[in-house]
Each structure stands twice: as C-alpha cells, then as structure tokens.
Amino acid sequence: MSSSNLTSLSSIEAHTLSEARATLLAWYDDHKRDLPWRDIQNPWATWVSEIMLQQTRVSSVLDYFDRFMTRFPTPHALAEAEWDEVAGYWAGLGYYRRAKNLWRGAREVVERHAGEIPDDPEAVRALTGVGAYTAGAILSIAFGQPAPIVDGNVARVFARLYRIEEEIESAPSQRALWSLAEAWAQGERPGDLNQALMELGATICMPKSPTCLICPLHTRCRVALEADPTALPRKRKKRRALPRESYVVFALRSLEDTPRYWVTKRLGEGLLGGLLALPQRAREPNEAREGTPPDASELAEAWMSWLDDTLGSTSPTYATLRECTWTLEVLERAVEHRFTHKRWVWWVTQVSGAALTELLEALSAHDVGRLMSAAELDQAGLGGPSLKSLRALGAPLRARRGSGT
Ligand code: ADE
Numbered sequence: 001m002s003s004s005n006l007t008s009l010s011s012i013e014a015h016t017l018s019e020a021r022a023t024l025l026a027w028y029d030d031h032k033r034d035l036p037w038r039d040i041q042n043p044w045a046t047w048v049s050e051i052m053l054q055q056t057r058v059s060s061v062l063d064y065f066d067r068f069m070t071r072f073p074t075p076h077a078l079a080e081a082e083w084d085e086v087a088g089y090w091a092g093l094g095y096y097r098r099a100k101n102l103w104r105g106a107r108e109v110v111e112r113h114a115g116e117i118p119d120d121p122e123a124v125r126a127l128t129g130v131g132a133y134t135a136g137a138i139l140s141i142a143f144g145q146p147a148p149i150v151d152g153n154v155a156r157v158f159a160r161l162y163r164i165e166e167e168i169e170s171a172p173s174q175r176a177l178w179s180l181a182e183a184w185a186q187g188e189r190p191g192d193l194n195q196a197l198m199e200l201g202a203t204i205c206m207p208k209s210p211t212c213l214i215c216p217l218h219t220r221c222r223v224a225l226e227a228d229p230t231a232l233p234r235k236r237k238k239r240r241a242l243p244r245e246s247y248v249v250f251a252l253r254s255l256e257d258t259p260r261y262w263v264t265k266r267l268g269e270g271l272l273g274g275l276l277a278l279p280q281r282a283r284e285p286n287e288a289r290e291g292t293p294p295d296a297s298e299l300a301e302a303w304m305s306w307l308d309d310t311l312g313s314t315s316p317t318y319a320t321l322r323e324c325t326w327t328l329e330v331l332e333r334a335v336e337h338r339f340t341h342k343r344w345v346w347w348v349t350q351v352s353g354a355a356l357t358e359l360l361e362a363l364s365a366h367d368v369g370r371l372m373s374a375a376e377l378d379q380a381g382l383g384g385p386s387l388k389s390l391r392a393l394g395a396p397l398r399a400r401r402g403s404g405t
Contacts, residue, residue, distance in 0.1 A: 153201025
C-alpha cells in the first residue's frame with residue numbers, strides 16, 4: 001500500500017467514525033458472547049482474563065479463569081501464593097511466562113499500590129507482563145478510559161476496513177493500527193468498543209472465512225465491497241529456513257534485591273566473539289526432537305557437564321556443589337537468533353537451588369566470568385542472543401537495535 005493511504009487513515013472523519021462506533025456497539029450489545037469476565041468492573045478479572053486469552057482460545061480459557069479467580073480472587077491472594085501452586089493452576093494453558101509475569105505483577109501491585117490495581121496509564125504499564133495491549137484492556141474495560149487495544153483480531157478488522165495492504169507487522173502499519181485504535185476508543189463505552197472490535201474479528205471478520213454479509217461494518221469496509229478480504233492482512237513472507245544449531249543455556253541469577261546474572265566472555269574468534277554471553281552447552285543435533293525443549297534428563301546431563309568443565313574437580317566445593325539438588329526450569333519457547341547463514345535456538349534454563357549463592361562464589365573464584373546487574377549489562381557488550389534470553393526471563397534490559405530477530 002502506498003504511504004499516502006496510511007497517512008490518510010489518520011484523518012478519518014469524526015462523524016463517520018462516531019456513526020461506525022455506534023453501529024458496532026449496537027451489534028455488540030446484541031451479539032456478544034456471554035463470557036464470565038465481561039460486565040464486571042473488576043480490573044483484576046480483566047487483567048487475568050486478558051493474559052489468559054493471549055495466544056489462547058476463549059473456549060480453553062473458560063475453565064481456567066473461574067478456577068483461578070476462585071483461588072486467587074485478588075492480586076494480594078496471588079502475590080502471597082508460592083509459584084509452584086500458581087503454576088499448578090496454569091498447568092495446561094501453556095506459555096507459563098505469562099503466569100509468572102502475572103504473579104510478579106500482582107506482587108508489584110501489593111508492594112507499590114497497596115494491592116489496588118492503579119488506573120494511571122504509566123503505573124499500569126510499569127507492571128511486569130503488562131504491555132500496550134494489556135494496559136489498553138485494563139484501562140478501557142475496567143476503568144472506562146479511552147485507551148486503545150490492538151490484538152490480532154483488531155489488526156485484521158482494521159486491515160480490511162481501511163484496506164491496509166502493507167505488511168501488517170511493519171512499523172508503518174503498526175503505527176497506523178494503533179492510531180486507528182486510538183481514534184476508535186475516543187467516545188462512549190471505550191471498553192465495550194474495544195471488546196466489540198475483538199469480538200467482530202473473532203466471530204465475523206475471521207481470517208479464512210469472513211462472513212461479510214452479516215458484518216455490521218460491511219458497507220463501510222474498503223475491502224469487503226470490492227476485493228478478497230482474505231488477502232488481508234498481508235503477513236510478512238516466511239523467511240527461508242536456515243540451518244539451526246540448538247543450545248541449552250543456563251541463566252544463573254543471584255538472589256540479591258537487584259539480581260545479577262552470571263556471564264562469561266566468548267572467545268575472540270567465532271560468532272559474537274569477545275561479547276559477553278550466558279553459559280551454554282550445544283545440544284546434539286536430533287531431527288526427532290527439533291523444536292522441542294530439552295527434557296529433565298537432558299537438562300540435568302547438560303548442567304552436570306557444564307559444572308564439571310567450568311568448576312573443575314580442583315575446586316574445593318566441586319564435589320559438594322555437584323551433589324546438590326538443582327532446579328532447572330526451561331522456558332517453554334526457545335529464543336532464536338538469526339545470522340545470515342544460520343540460526344541459533346537457545347533453550348534458556350533458569351538454574352536455582354539452595355546452593356546457588358555458594359556456586360556463584362565458587363565460579364567467581366575461578367575467574368571464568370562474572371556477575372553483572374542489568375544496568376551493567378546494558379553498558380557492556382552483551383551478545384544479541386544473551387540479551388534476548390535475559391529479557392525473556394524478565395531482566396530489565398533495554399531493547400537494542402541490531403540485536404537480530
Ligand atoms: N480476545 C481477547 N480479549 C477479548 C475480549 N475482552 N473480548 C473479545 N475477544 C477478546
């Protein structure tokens with residue numbers, strides 16, 4: 001699409017929009033699905049439901065939501081729970097990092113806001129796991145503020161309604177989508193309006209089989225009347241498959257208030273040579289398990305092999321540390337890093353255990369790396385995959401241009 005079309009989207013006429021908004025809200029009132037998190041002005045319920053709904057179908061969320069809210073009816077209840085119990089209530093929903101971030105976010109609400117979810121946009125955005133989408137949902141649905149939401153459904157509705165032909169993931173398209181969402185949210189009932197846009201995407205303006213004839217916005221849609229709606233939104237072309245190398249990567253995070261992370265320097269030659277990196281072990285190439293996380297025994301073996309090589313039997317604590325019980329928690333999704341000729345797939349594993357502090361001391365004595373805070377790492381030469389890995393674990397590192405995909 002020409003950039004002029006994107007530019008013209010920013011000047012949607014107010015009266016056209018206000019009519020379209022009224023039409024959509026009327027449709028929503030008649031057709032919305034009856035979902036347990038709807039029609040309750042409870043920011044905690046909104047937060048929990050919207051996190052559960054990310055990457056997950058409504059039908060899968062239904063059972064989980066009620067059980068979770070019964071056990072953790074407030075941020076305070078979740079903040080007080082042990083992680084293992086929280087994980088149990090999430091088991092089967094997938095993408096556990098969502099749950100962990102929600103748990104951390106709930107603790108922040110207790111610490112910073114006396115257990116009350118704030119209605120100030122900046123304070124909401126500052127909570128762990130709350131990005132632009134979730135913040136928009138909490139602010140609009142629970143607090144009635146005119147805050148925008150763009151998720152996959154809204155992006156599809158807008159791409160068709162306004163005929164956005166540029167790749168939908170591109171920066172100009174994203175800017176256009178968010179500014180459209182902003183414009184749509186200015187009016188009465190912004191929370192319902194946002195939900196109506198999502199509902200339209202989920203039930204009418206579907207990816208492969210849109211039912212345009214019964215769409216309330218049909219006559220306003222720049223695509224439905226004259227082109228094939230399923231051609232939009234245009235997705236980025238799949239990149240050619242690069243050979244991949246898989247690694248198990250160990251994140252050793254100190255238990256201080258401001259945690260530090262154990263990093264080593266890569267050898268001067270080779271990819272990202274000289275940069276700081278998380279410790280790692282190459283996985284044996286194995287077609288059958290391509291794309292699947294290492295299981296407990298593979299993790300334990302890799303960990304012991306790394307300990308042996310790094311600490312070495314000359315360390316006075318070697319035998320003790322080797323015998324300790326370690327918890328190896330691997331992220332469900334690998335961190336990927338592309339080079340021009342290959343890609344690295346990193347299975348990031350958080351290491352914990354009662355002897356963690358002792359281990360970090362022993363490692364320091366060996367001078368094979370050092371502990372660095374997020375602030376120090378921001379200044380240092382941390383390689384792209386390590387940066388992404390630590391960010392995936394929630395370390396507050398700045399995003400960096402040029403750190404790969
Ligand atoms: N998808 C995610 N959140 C939603 C909501 N609140 N309404 C409709 N669809 C959604």
